[in-house]
Amino acid sequence: MSDSNTTNFTNPSTFILLGIPGLEAAHVWISIPFCAMYAIAILGNFTILFIVKRELSLHGPMYYFLCMLAVIDLVQSTSILPKMLSIFWFNSKEINFSACLTQMYFVLSFSVMHSGILVAMAFDRYVAICNPLRHSTTLTNTVVAKISLAVVLRSIMLILPYPFLARRWPYCRTNIIPHTYCEHIAVVKLACADIRISSYYSLSVAFLVIGTDVFFIAVSYTHILRAIFSLPTKDARLKTFGTCGSHLCVILSSYIPALFSALAQRFGHNVALHFHVLMANMHLLVPPILNPIIYGVRTQQIRDKLLQLFTHKGT
Numbered sequence: 001m002s003d004s005n006t007t008n009f010t011n012p013s014t015f016i017l018l019g020i021p022g023l024e025a026a027h028v029w030i031s032i033p034f035c036a037m038y039a040i041a042i043l044g045n046f047t048i049l050f051i052v053k054r055e056l057s058l059h060g061p062m063y064y065f066l067c068m069l070a071v072i073d074l075v076q077s078t079s080i081l082p083k084m085l086s087i088f089w090f091n092s093k094e095i096n097f098s099a100c101l102t103q104m105y106f107v108l109s110f111s112v113m114h115s116g117i118l119v120a121m122a123f124d125r126y127v128a129i130c131n132p133l134r135h136s137t138t139l140t141n142t143v144v145a146k147i148s149l150a151v152v153l154r155s156i157m158l159i160l161p162y163p164f165l166a167r168r169w170p171y172c173r174t175n176i177i178p179h180t181y182c183e184h185i186a187v188v189k190l191a192c193a194d195i196r197i198s199s200y201y202s203l204s205v206a207f208l209v210i211g212t213d214v215f216f217i218a219v220s221y222t223h224i225l226r227a228i229f230s231l232p233t234k235d236a237r238l239k240t241f242g243t244c245g246s247h248l249c250v251i252l253s254s255y256i257p258a259l260f261s262a263l264a265q266r267f268g269h270n271v272a273l274h275f276h277v278l279m280a281n282m283h284l285l286v287p288p289i290l291n292p293i294i295y296g297v298r299t300q301q302i303r304d305k306l307l308q309l310f311t312h313k314g315t
Contacts, residue, residue, distance in 0.1 A: 046294030
C-alpha cells in the first residue's frame with residue numbers, strides 16, 4: 001500500500017479514505033453518535049413513508065413531496081454512512097476508483113434534488129395559502145409528477161459532469177483522501193493537473209442551484225406572508241402560518257448546515273482539517289434526522305395518524 005501512496009499513477013484503482021484526520025484514535029467513539037443518527041434517519045423517514053402510504057387522507061401534493069424528501073434523505077445518508085462506519089469500526093479505508101466517483105455523484109445529485117424539493121414544497125404552500133380554491137386544480141397528480149421529474153432531471157444533468165471531469169484528471173501525487181467519503185473537492189485536489197474547470201464548474205452549479213432555489217423560496221414566502229398578514233384575526237393568521245411552519249423549519253435545517261460547511265471550506269483556511277470533515281458530514285446528516293422529526297411533531301395530520309397507529313397497536 002505504501003507504493004500506491006508515493007509512486008506515479010494516472011488511474012488509481014483505489015483511493016484511501018482516512019476518516020477524520022487527527023481524530024483516528026477516537027473513531028470508535030465518534031461512530032456511536034453517527035450510528036445513532038443513521039438509525040434515527042432510517043426509522044424516521046421510513047415511518048413518514050409508511051404513514052403517508054397507509055393513509056389515503058394524506059395522498060396529496062404536500063405529502064407526495066414529503067415522501068420524495070424522505071427518499072432523498074434515505075439515499076443521501078446511505079450513500080456515506082455505511083462506508084464511514086466501516087472505516088471507524090473495521091479500518092476498511094479502501095474504496096474503488098469507480099465506486100468513489102459513484103458515491104460522489106450520488107451525494108451531489110441528491111443534494112441538488114433535496115434543494116429542488118424544498119422549492120416544490122414552497123410552491124405548494126404558496127398555492128394552498130394564496131389561492132386555496134385553486135389548489136386541487138393547480139397541483140394535480142400530473143403536475144406533481146412533472147415537477148418531481150423536473151427536479152430529478154435537473155440534478156442528473158447538472159451533476160453528471162462532476163464524475164466525468166474527475167475521471168479525466170491524472171492522479172500522480174497520492175491516492176489518500178483526508179475525508180470520510182469521496183467529497184468532490186477533496187478528490188480533485190489530488191490530481192496533478194490544472195483542475196480549474198472542475199473548481200469553476202462546481203462553484204457555478206452551487207451558485208446556480210442555491211441562488212435560484214433560495215430566490216424562488218423567498219418569493220413564495222413573501223407572497224405567503226402578505227396573504228397571512230392580510231387575514232382579519234390573529235387566530236386565523238397563527239393557524240395559517242402554522243401550516244407552513246414545518247416547511248420553514250426544514251428549510252433552515254437544510255440550508256444553514258450547508259452554508260456553514262461551504263463557508264468553512266472556502267474561508268476557514270486556518271481551521272483544523274477534522275472540523276472541515278465533521279462539518280461536511282453534518283450538513284448531509286442533519287436534514288435526514290430532523291426532517292421526519294419536524295414533520296412528525298409539527299404536522300397535525302401526521303402526528304394524529306402516528307398516534308392512532310400506536311394506539312391501535314396498543315389496543
